[in-house]
Amino acid sequence: MIKGKFSKITIGRGILDQISSEIRSIGPSKVCIITNRIVSKNWLDKVLEAIHLNNGLETIEIGDGERYKNITTATYIWRRLLEKKFTRKSLLIALGGGVVGDLAGFVASTFMRGIYFSQVPTTLLAQVDSGIGGKTGINFKGKNTIGTFYQPKFILVDTQFLDTLPNLEYLNGLAEVVKYGVIRDVEFFKFLENNVGEIKAKDQLVLQKIVKRCVEMKVSVVEADERETGLRMILNFGHTFGHSIEKLTNYRLRHGFAVSIGMMMASKVATEITGFHQLDRLESLLKNLGLPTSTKLDLESVVKETSKDKKAWYGKTVLVLPERIGKVTINEVEQKDILRILRK
Numbered sequence: 309m310i311k312g313k314f315s316k317i318t319i320g321r322g323i324l325d326q327i328s329s330e331i332r333s334i335g336p337s338k339v340c341i342i343t344n345r346i347v348s349k350n351w352l353d354k355v356l357e358a359i360h361l362n363n364g365l366e367t368i369e370i371g372d373g374e375r376y377k378n379i380t381t382a383t384y385i386w387r388r389l390l391e392k393k394f395t396r397k398s399l400l401i402a403l404g405g406g407v408v409g410d411l412a413g414f415v416a417s418t419f420m421r422g423i424y425f426s427q428v429p430t431t432l433l434a435q436v437d438s439g440i441g442g443k444t445g446i447n448f449k450g451k452n453t454i455g456t457f458y459q460p461k462f463i464l465v466d467t468q469f470l471d472t473l474p475n476l477e478y479l480n481g482l483a484e485v486v487k488y489g490v491i492r493d494v495e496f497f498k499f500l501e502n503n504v505g506e507i508k509a510k511d512q513l514v515l516q517k518i519v520k521r522c523v524e525m526k527v528s529v530v531e532a533d534e535r536e537t538g539l540r541m542i543l544n545f546g547h548t549f550g551h552s553i554e555k556l557t558n559y560r561l562r563h564g565f566a567v568s569i570g571m572m573m574a575s576k577v578a579t580e581i582t583g584f585h586q587l588d589r590l591e592s593l594l595k596n597l598g599l600p601t602s603t604k605l606d607l608e609s610v611v612k613e614t615s616k617d618k619k620a621w622y623g624k625t626v627l628v629l630p631e632r633i634g635k636v637t638i639n640e641v642e643q644k645d646i647l648r649i650l651r652k
């Protein structure tokens with residue numbers, strides 16, 4: 309258990325039952341679970357059983373997928389909460405992956421100027437990344453253009469949810485796992501290298517260790533820099549190129565796969581800018597895990613697209629570049645230099 313500055317986080321397998329005592333410690337007037345039909349089909353009964361509330365418990369199901377992370381869905385939930393007479397003392401629980409988490413967090417932060425919120429992340433990506441840190445958002449004429457920072461009261465990270473997760477979604481989350489090793493912890497990176505077979509087989513002990521370490525790293529970064537004015541930017545390693553790739557493939561390539569390629573591109577740029585010399589090691593780990601390391605997209609288009617990144621500074625591209633595995637720095641790099649290095 310991590311008693312963080314912002315949220316109480318419990319991590320383990322089969323810990324779902326603790327949800328009822330977490331809810332009781334908040335003492336909300338009403339509780340609403342926001343989920344989607346896929347997660348609901350697999351897990352809602354178990355969650356309702358664990359919550360064990362007869363009155364004042366509602367469930368709102370939304371459609372499955374990124375395209376539902378929008379203002380129409382947010383409005384639908386706001387309306388339902390008003391109809392059900394939810395107040396500022398009510399609690400919203402996000403039960404799902406990053407889409408449900410981002411959307412429910414946004415709704416919780418805006419309804420009545422903010423009601424109690426908690427996260428029960430059910431994808432690997434949400435357990436190691438999106439469910440932690442308090443970034444909420446919806447898509448509006450672009451990805452995550454509208455959103456808030458809003459911290460959950462508690463986060464329950466139960467790795468048993470991953471039992472029903474499709475392999476593609478599991479891999480999607482693994483890219484973020486590798487990211488943590490590169491940005492913050494060489495020992496963790498080595499652990500991943502030494503346990504590729506176990507990771508692919510979803511070995512429970514290995515999986516719990518991984519999730520726990522990633523959560524710890526995310527919490528330490530977010531607690532030092534909640535609003536991303538400095539340190540938190542390191543979490544964007546691989547994401548600047550990743551976002552361009554996602555956009556150019558019309559979001560057909562999943563986020564983690566694009567980030568995997570993006571980490572390779574950033575690391576290649578780093579070979580000249582920071583003297584990074586462990587590109588082969590990163591490539592091997594990503595490939596061994598089954599993640600992509602290159603793209604057939606036109607390099608110039610990918611690089612051009614990076615200037616539209618939310619984090620771009622005055623037209624230059626801001627890149628998180630590794631110096632070595634376990635240590636990254638933030639750099640402003642001219643697009644022509646990026647292209648020159650990548651073309652080598």
Ligand SMILES: NC(=O)c1ccc[n+]([C@@H]2O[C@H](COP(=O)([O-])OP(=O)(O)OC[C@H]3O[C@@H](n4cnc5c(N)ncnc54)[C@H](O)[C@@H]3O)[C@@H](O)[C@H]2O)c1
Nearest residue numbers: 346372405406407408430431433434438443469472473477
């Ligand atoms: N807030 C943040 O800090 C942050 C960080 C990274 C990503 N994100 C956001 O996260 C979203 C992506 O999240 P995601 O990758 O979790 O995608 P997702 O929420 O779409 O989930 C992926 C798929 O898995 C299904 N699913 C979820 N849990 C399941 C389970 N236990 N068993 C079976 N199926 C399950 C979902 O229904 C969906 O079809 C994006 O919108 C992205 O912008 C936010």
